[in-house]
Amino acid sequence: MSALGDARFRRLLIGNSVSSFGDSALYLSLGIWAKDLTGSNAAAGAIFLAQGLPALASPLAGQLVDRVRRRPLLIVVNAAAGATVLALLLVHSRADLWVMYAVAAFYGAASTISGPAGSGLIKDLLPDDDLIGASAAGMTISQGLRIASPLAGAAIYASLGGGFLAVLDSATFLAAIGALLSVKVAETKPCPTVGERIGAQLLAGGVHICRTPLLAQITLSATIAMLVIGFYESVTFAVIAAIGKPASFFGVLMAIQAIGSIIGGLAVGPLIRHVGEARTLGIALAAWAAASLIYTIAALPASCIALAIFGVAVPFNAVVVTTATQRYSPPHLQGRAFAASFMAADLAQTVSITIGAALVDTLGYKPLLIIAAVVVSVAGIPVLARPTGPPGLPG
Numbered sequence: 204m205s206a207l208g209d210a211r212f213r214r215l216l217i218g219n220s221v222s223s224f225g226d227s228a229l230y231l232s233l234g235i236w237a238k239d240l241t242g243s244n245a246a247a248g249a250i251f252l253a254q255g256l257p258a259l260a261s262p263l264a265g266q267l268v269d270r271v272r273r274r275p276l277l278i279v280v281n282a283a284a285g286a287t288v289l290a291l292l293l294v295h296s297r298a299d300l301w302v303m304y305a306v307a308a309f310y311g312a313a314s315t316i317s318g319p320a321g322s323g324l325i326k327d328l329l330p331d332d333d334l335i336g337a338s339a340a341g342m343t344i345s346q347g348l349r350i351a352s353p354l355a356g357a358a359i360y361a362s363l364g365g366g367f368l369a370v371l372d373s374a375t376f377l378a379a380i381g382a383l384l385s386v387k388v389a390e391t392k393p394c395p396t397v398g399e400r401i402g403a404q405l406l407a408g409g410v411h412i413c414r415t416p417l418l419a420q421i422t423l424s425a426t427i428a429m430l431v432i433g434f435y436e437s438v439t440f441a442v443i444a445a446i447g448k449p450a451s452f453f454g455v456l457m458a459i460q461a462i463g464s465i466i467g468g469l470a471v472g473p474l475i476r477h478v479g480e481a482r483t484l485g486i487a488l489a490a491w492a493a494a495s496l497i498y499t500i501a502a503l504p505a506s507c508i509a510l511a512i513f514g515v516a517v518p519f520n521a522v523v524v525t526t527a528t529q530r531y532s533p534p535h536l537q538g539r540a541f542a543a544s545f546m547a548a549d550l551a552q553t554v555s556i557t558i559g560a561a562l563v564d565t566l567g568y569k570p571l572l573i574i575a576a577v578v579v580s581v582a583g584i585p586v587l588a589r590p591t592g593p594p595g596l597p598g
Contacts, residue, residue, distance in 0.1 A: 206336040209333075212329060212337060214382045214385050214386055215324075215383070215386055218381060219379055221375050222281070222376055223345045224375060225374070226375070227352040229288065229372040232357055232360045234247040234250050235360060235454070238440060240296065244560075245564055247440050247450070248440070249560050252553060253305075254310050257315050258553060260312070260315060261315055262405040262406070262408075262542060265405075265538040266405055268537070268538025268541075269393060269535060269539055274386070274388060276320050278383050281376045283309075285374075285376030285377070287306060288373045289369055289373050290302055290305065292366045292370070315545070319542045322525060323391070323537035323538050324388060325337055325529070328386075328388050335522065338526045342517075351458075354454050356454060357453070391535065404539075407536060408541070408543035409539075411536050411539075412543055412544060415531055417592065420586060420590075420591045421480060421527055421586065422524070422548075423585075424481075424582045425520060425582075426548050427551070427578065427582035428488050428578070429548045430552075430554060431555050431574060432491065433553065433558075434575050438498070446503050448503075459511055459514070461514060463513065463514025463515040464515065466515050467514065467515035467517060471522045472522075480527045481523075483523050485585075487520040487583075488520075488580070489587065490516035491513060492576045492577075494516070496572070498513075524548070528540050528541050531593065
């Protein structure tokens with residue numbers, strides 16, 4: 204039976220998709236909101252930086268996920284996020300920009316917990332053979348919703364304001380909570396910690412990744428790529444200005460990227476089964492390199508093509524990293540292994556967001572995109588030329 208054949212998974216998928224619609228409608232509009240309040244591309248890019256900083260606490264999040272039941276934890280996290288987003292009702296001027304950064308940071312903290320918790324819950328819910336299909340289905344639907352959600356978010360923001368958008372997003376968390384309440388899962392029992400040092404507990408996920416050749420290779424390549432992919436958060440606003448469009452055009456470009464991601468989400472499962480996890484990641488990195496070079500052309504058609512290609516590669520990268528970590532990590536390490544992988548990539552992306560926000564207004568966007576193309580190409584060479592096979596199989 205495929206993942207979609209499990210009614211419990213379908214309910215979780217629907218609940219998460221509704222919540223994801225609200226999240227992306229608001230999250231992508233926060234950059235527009237910050238740009239409108241300040242007139243700065245860097246201020247807009249810093250929204251994404253604020254969301255990435257909580258990844259520093261990923262080891263603690265992974266430890267929490269492996270020490271408590273995951274379904275109740277996800278319910279609490281969703282409820283807290285739904286309440287916190289309402290703080291955006293306090294934003295009225297540039298002086299309130301700190302509230303936006305605080306909400307973005309809380310979003311990041313919630314994701315740092317819900318990512319490994321959700322991954323571990325799905326691992327307990329489905330057979331290993333269905334994990335690729337589950338991840339691909341989630342990514343495809345999520346990206347499909349992003350075709351409408353950026354446009355809807357930008358339209359609501361422009362006509363009704365950011366406060367109304369915050370209320371809408373808060374309400375969508377109820378769908379995720381309802382789905383979680385409706386699902387019964389035989390969860391992995393938390394392991395006892397008697398006699399185990401806290402340092403060893405926190406690092407166990409990273410140690411497992413380093414000792415598993417396939418996980419080590421794909422984590423390293425994906426992390427190197429993330430050192431420059433974060434440039435896009437600030438670069439995109441500069442590209443929009445270069446092609447003579449308003450900041451709200453960001454929503455249109457994100458919808459185009461989402462179309463590419465739908466195509467990638469539909470293709471990633473068969474691709475992994477045909478060429479393996481490592482080489483699929485290599486294809487994603489090659490696509491990102493090509494997209495970065497095309498994005499240097501200051502023309503609307505080139506920008507659309509670049510982001511469509513970029514979008515195709517997003518699920519290739521995400522599904523490979525997520526499902527490989529799920530499939531090749533034992534149940535008691537699901538949270539910490541996912542958290543370690545997430546932290547490596549997210550911290551790298553946060554560094555690149557910081558660099559991009561600092562340099563885009565002075566250096567310009569084209570040099571940043573060329574650097575991105577070079578670094579991502581280098582990251583892709585090992586997984587394309589010498590891909591590692593699954594544990595127990597020849598590379």
